[in-house]
Amino acid sequence: MERILFGDNQFFAVNHISDEKAMAQSIKFKDDSAIINTLDTARNAGIQTFMCTTHDRIGNICDIIREQPEKYMGYKMYPCMPYAHKYANAVTELGVTGTLKKFVPGNFIGSMFKGGVAFLSKDYLSIMELLIDSEMKMFKGIDTPVIFLQNVITDMLLGMKMKEVLVSFHHYIAKKYNAEAGYITMNMPALLDLLESGGVKNPIICSSINKVGFRMSGGKELYENTLKTRQFRAIAMQVLAGGAVPAKEAISYICDLPNIESILFGASSRANIQETVSLIHEFDTKKLTTKY
């Protein structure tokens, strides 16, 4: 994985500290061209990986990228699935069964309901695989070396101790997509324990890591210790803690931590993108020179 990954929250009205800013962003990025322009700005700053939710609009972005193979040569996308609100709203609307009927492709579900509950109870992992395939359709022909499970699902499975399901995601991604599975979580130390106990070695885990301990469940100290003592491939997100930490201080903290392979951030403006990238390079270089 590259040192810096570009995120997509700013494109889809996800803002952890302001609903007003969230709406302003959704207006700013109402056209797909605005998203592409920002991705190009990030590419020009050296970020060749876009980590994105399987939001409907990402399908359009994939089309644009596929249409220009030369321009996007070497460009990677890391899909994060599912786009949880799509399903959460559907569950409120249609119930669990209605939601599955809507999203599971083909007539699999139709025959399954006809076949009744007994048949159903044996095939949950197949349903998961079908849902993964349905989410992955939009990325056809695009390089997706890492495929993530979104935090709401990861953490729900973690809370319900559904180890087998979490581990199956890992195996299916490897088998079907020749890619690595990644997990986004707000409970990194607990997830690592569960994955390791399920035989997943050195997993890719993306979690909130920031100087103020925001969304670091179990506490900042536990996170720092886990990074120091355990083997996994860590991606840090929410490094600015939604804006609570000034950029310089935030990046300095992250770059000083051991074992963080990549840093995920999203930004809308050229200035913010360039500032964050150069801060990461600056503190990475500083660390190298201090070390050797």
Add this chain to the structure above:
Amino acid sequence: MIKVGIIGIGKMGISHLAILGAHPDVEIAGVCDTSKMMLDAIEKYSPFPCFTDHRKMLDTAKPDAVIVAVPTRYHADIVAELLERNIHVFVEKPFCLNAEQAPSLIALAKERKLVNQVGYHNKFIGTFREVKRIVNSGALGDIYHFHGQSYGPVVIRAKQESWRTNPEEGGGCLMDYASHVIDLINDILAPVDKVTSSTLKSIFSKQVDDAVFAMMQLKNNVSGMLSVNWSDDTFRKMTTSLTINGTKGKIISDANEFKVFFKDKEAPAGYRSGWNIKYVTDLTEPVEYYLRGEEYSAQMDYFIKSVLGTKPNLINTFETAAQTDRAISLIRKAQS
């Protein structure tokens, strides 16, 4: 260790189950639902005992406390049954389908000294807690107006069927969405006393309201407005906000951002004259396990600690939730 049972594993039940499953003081004694769809998945992949009949769960698993997350229509009966068996209860909001069902449940819980809590999770959000603190401090002067709002994309097309679109089961925007805002107003300002006029609009739903607009007066004579619409897909998810005007200042707060304006030169400690902005990051206590927002974990932790006796069971009691039920019925009656 508290033995907890869960009745109903729809959207909220699953969320509570995951949060409790990760709680260090909780043993999941049983999970119960009449629909086999989710239950079979839990039975197959989780270590939790599953039941299709809640009475069987209560008899076999003998939980100390139970989470009730079934459609609102069934709340009163199930809660009464649990209290009769001396079981502590956390029930989803709104509390009762009819306001008249509440008093006997409140009395029973009190008589048996049982912990009782209703799932109005906004009260565990740092920004709204700060609104309450500032209002109670008197720093806004005399409060003369409020505007409570909530918008989100739940029903955004015609042709959707679930219990939430069935008025007899407790569906509709007033019961499901507006109840959150009403409950916040009741708690932060004063309970709703009169509803001078209201409109319940069906936008896409056939049988229930999708939007609620009301003029309300509170027990302390403060008046204000309620606007709630769950068919507004310009919002990515449910977004609740509260504006409060006082003679010495004004607060505008949602779940993420708290803005307050103090007119006078003197402002409360930690604030200055004029505009102040604080974010949820400044105002939120971290949780041990996070799923969909700190508030969901915090409310469950509060319930469990109340059962353990280390918290006082003062937030979201049956009694306060019943005031919200009463306001809901006043809004229905005031339709113009």
